[in-house]
């Protein structure tokens with residue numbers, strides 16, 4: 001029988017994502033309801049190593065469900081990738097009586113959680129990243145807000161691109177993953193969508209596409225380029241020289257990570273945060289929460305990290321043929 005959890009810690013790590021606050025709120029309030037104390041750890045694993053640890057009550061998470069970013073702050077911490085850093089982190093958890101830890105972040109943060117669990121701290125990972133690149137889950141907290149923010153921005157660029165009869169290359173975030181590019185590409189009706197997973201950056205094809213589309217009467221040409229391919233500015237210069245069509249690059253950047261979370265992000269983050277608290281209180285440990293096949297589920301952290309994810313083939317195919 002697992003030892004009953006008395007205190008749960010919660011931290012956010014890696015790139016922030018809209019909905020992280022809703023997840024923190026749910027972890028805190030569900031844990032308190034379960035009769036467990038909660039401590040918030042500021043600035044991710046860096047804050048853990050610096051012992052930036054605060055008590056959290058129901059009122060500590062008032063008025064945050066609608067706010068972007070994370071009230072706990074986040075950081076990337078190189079020291080935590082070392083054995084010494086991980087041992088120190090586990091010792092600090094024990095010193096503060098934290099016997100269960102909820103880590104909200106991407107798969108890098110999960111690796112930190114996995115390391116802590118090897119050092120005897122019970123951990124649960126929650127998928128918090130705009131990139132949608134965690135293999136065990138169809139949904140990650142922040143993706144929905146980020147794609148909606150990007151989609152609206154791209155609509156605006158499209159307006160001016162049409163008026164000026166230009167080609168626009170718009171670069172969206174996603175690190176090495178192309179999910180934001182795929183979703184926006186389809187939702188914004190882009191003529192070309194460039195995804196790192198598909199190695200489909202072929203400049204001559206794009207140039208031919210622009211020339212053919214001009215002949216067929218299209219007034220603009222929208223290219224959604226994933227950050228994992230990058231180089232949008234130099235690409236624009238070369239495409240303009242080859243086609244004679246004025247071409248501009250827009251890199252959307254950090255605006256995609258901010259802003260008030262959508263209803264979907266608030267809802268999923270709330271359910272997932274509660275599940276994390278419940279699972280820890282039930283004595284299950286070293287798990288990650290996911291959403292798969294229409295259900296909220298949990299996986300062993302090792303298994304989750306070993307899973308692979310790719311752009312679904314059918315979705316990729318139609319992304320190539322809708323903007324004829």
Ligand code: ADP
Nearest residue numbers: 014015076077080081105106107108109111112
């Ligand atoms: P994300 O969680 O969004 O994928 P990162 O990959 O930047 O973001 O990881 C966030 C943090 O998680 C890192 O700064 C580091 O502190 C921790 N981390 C990442 N990889 C490892 C690892 N292999 N071992 C331990 N901690 C890690």
Ligand code: F6P
Nearest residue numbers: 015129130131173174175227257
């Ligand atoms: O993981 C979220 C994300 O915004 C990626 O899309 C991007 O590659 C990265 O974080 C940028 O991180 P930083 O804040 O360190 O520039």
